[in-house]
Amino acid sequence: MRTRIENNKKNHIATLTIATLGIVSEMERNLQKERQMEGIRLAQLRQDSPYKGRLKGTQESVIDFLNKDKNKKVLELFKKGYKGVEVTKVLNMSPTTISKIKRISMQC
Secondary structure, eight states: OOSEEGGGEEOHHHHHHHHHHHHHHHHHHHHHHHHHHHHHHHHHHSTTOSOOOOOTTOOOOHHHHHTSHHHHHHHHHHHTTOOHHHHHHHHTOOHHHHHHHHHHHHHO
């Protein structure tokens, strides 16, 4: 659909159609999210629900976090001079996790 017609004038019908489709798409996405959240809420009410969340009072210590095998490998690669992006690709880990490990290890 062209938004410009001859003489470089705006095609108002095309602009209106595109805007309308965008609004309908946004409404449909919001409805999908609402249905998903309702399904999760109903699932949480069941006893065998996979949506349990973290147990209250459970938190991993910094030392336990850094002593995990993959996290140790990250620190070893940093010591060898690898950059964060390279470590991400080598170990197939999230860049956020890599930067978290680096930040926490520098604080210790």
